[in-house]
Amino acid sequence: MSEARILIVDDEPSALELLEVYLSEKGYEVSCAMSGSECTRKVASFKPDILILDIRLPDADGLDILKRLKEEKSTAHVIIITAFHDMTTTIKAMKLGAFEYIPKPIDVDELEAAIGRALELSKTKSSGLIIGSEGELQEGEIIGRTKEMKEIFKTISILSGNRVNVLIEGETGTGKELVARAIHYNSPYKDHPFIPINCSAIVENLLESELFGHEKGAFTGAIATKKGKFEIAGEGTILLDEVGEIPFELQAKLLRVLQNKEFQRVGGEKTLKSSARVIAATNRNLLRMVKNNAFREDLYYRLSVATVKIPPLRERKADIPAIVQCLVRKINRDLHKSVEQVGGRTLQRMIEYEWPGNVRELENVLTRAVMYMQGEVLLDTMIAPLLQPKEICVTEPTGPERENKNKGAGSRETERERIVKALQEARWHYGNTCKALGISRPTLNKRLKEYGISPKPRNYQGND
Template sequence: MTTHKAHILVVDDDLSHCTIIQALMKGWGYDVSLAHNGRAAVEQAKEIPFDLIVTDVRMSEMDGLEALKTIKAYNPAIPILIMTAYSNVESAVDAIKSGAYDYLTKPLDFDMLQLTIARALEHTHLKTENEQLKQQLTAAPQNMIGRSPQMRRLMDMIAMIAPSDATVLICGESGTGKELIARSVHANSSRRDQPMVIVNCAALSESLLESELFGHEKGAFTGADKRREGRFMEADKGTLFLDEIGEISLLMQAKLLRAIQEREIQRVGSNHTLTVDVRLIAATNRDLLADVESGKFRQDLYYRLNVMTIDTPALRERSEDIPPLVMHFLEKYATRNRKAVKGFTPQAMNLLLKYNWPGNVRELENAVERAVILLTGDFISEKELPLCINQFAQDNPHGDQADQAIQPLEQIEKQAILTALEKTGGNKTEAAKQLGITRKTLLAKLQKT
């Protein structure tokens, strides 16, 4: 495991002060970049994922407080230290309220500066480790990635359904991971040591699908030069996953219904009945109930399949899962393409979060793979992302927020505090760390709430 040298951005319009701090921090073992006003700091922070930003408050063009708010909008996780004169502590308090990690008064106590930097970086490091641990825990079952409420409900549903032998119908848009869910159900069932067989119903014609599912006898049709066991027999004692079940014909629906009801099949060209023990999982991106009403899908088969239903959420409904998914795919394709990719620029990640992902997780994975292949530097920027993602951001500068009710800032802050306290079991010190504020600030806010 390679050690990471922290990269710090120092922002101050006093050039001599900047130079002194840069020399000190380099002596402490950090990489240091400089910006001489808030606007320059914002531009650099959009392109480079700094580990920490140390900024003065009073500067020309854009002051430190405005820069703080702008940078936090792009990268809420980055710790920012504020430097301010004794006479301007009120600005530092405003900065803390806006998300600054801490503040230091000028003239700087360099020992305190070193200690505060180390504490801020350690806080970020522990937070990252904590998130990674949580991600490992929430990756179960079967490498499913996500920490959103929708994914937690989905995983809870899988945990309840998997141990039974009930038929499962998985519904959701294309690219939402229906096959992965089916694999998770199988992997957490009593049949996990038996085969799981997958059939894409839409990829085969009616005659081929019948042979694929039930098998055929030698000579049953032209080209059938030997007996073939079907997928039902291959899946005996295990699980059969029928993807895109809504695409099969009414005739095949009748034959499938009999197999499910009677637990018996007949090979094509045979009158001999075979008993099978199969747990059936089906998936569709269609509205099967609407197809039942229009006569395209048999009602009796629908109810046989729909014993237990799992609805897969669209990626746009769980945007908080995008960062861990992105990093998972980044590691996967960086390894596959033998590239040392360090990550995404904050602006690139911002674009990924704003996009509505009509192709869901599959589209996200393709976008990351493409970006890794095109990348020539260390960090993936918006230049490596597909044109449609950049265009969407231009056409929708505020994402989908325009359609949402705007909550009062006080209410959002209160909810964030309550959530942090709940996650930390009421530990105010740890809650303050997770919120990126001091314990004193948290206590003051609790008195208001």
């Protein structure tokens, strides 16, 4: 190992000697100090890579020394050690920029691991992805430099100039709503409302009222007349997200709106006109649903006058570095962090990962990593534990290449098996099952009914 310089500052001679012997035997160049003033002199002359600093010193507070070093832009990574550890001191030390905080008596394995991480951080600074401060991710911005994404940008330009219905297909987390918003906000009707509706998150008997409104007294709880989204949208855009979850009976009423641009409120007799543009989005294969009589064929063709297919992140890995840059800038702003670089090995791991949750998962992983990290470089050790393979996924493939690659993987039987497996692993707790599958409770209820899965087996002992 190339020698790294470590300065130990502690006013206890025995502790100082033990650490000096231990770290010297590990191959480090070690120097010691027993006071704040001696620490200051040796930081200037010895120029340590790592400073192991006790908080309680005879002539100084270790936190004051830490603060001064950070103000002077010292490159030494500071590991705070103390026998008088408490929550307030820990929080203060980390906010001041301590790399690690280790209580006494010192666990040497924990200390050595912290030293290893600090040295890896120093090495990584010489390579990797520079985050920079330019090009912060703007609201609604879509990042993409690959050929596939450039084609989508062209399609958005074309579709924003007309009012045809659009079907956006893509896996969960690929940015379907972002594409829909881009079409709307680049159109002549951008000053009119853009109204997204998650069709899977609304109970079946309330979805019709949500879309078309209702008259007072139309059903129990309808204490006043309410306008629906088609009425509120005016000449704007309605996004029907997860359109494949719309009940079959309601699909006929939606078809009438698309065909005749008119509808009636629930419980009403007056025919109302709609000028709203409809954009539908789905992570399911609607054409397959049509063949299985789970979705109306006439509605499918009304919705898919124009189709946008968003590729999953694993099929446009060349975009990952640019997406990471923009996301980290956004996370820096939101979490008040100052990450300046992503290590080369870290970036390579993210490029090689399959990202079943796509850009949404990438943002989640980066946020979790940055939230807990210290320093300015995002290391592989911070990302690797967060990239666990997903064993359960109910998302159906939408592209022909995906269908050929995983032939039969999106079949009804395979999906049914995955749901049953998730229920069993969650001990038939519906809330935990929804979290595991990444679906809403109404969607789970629909799947149970669709696949004939018994809601609760006789031996069920858990709580709903």
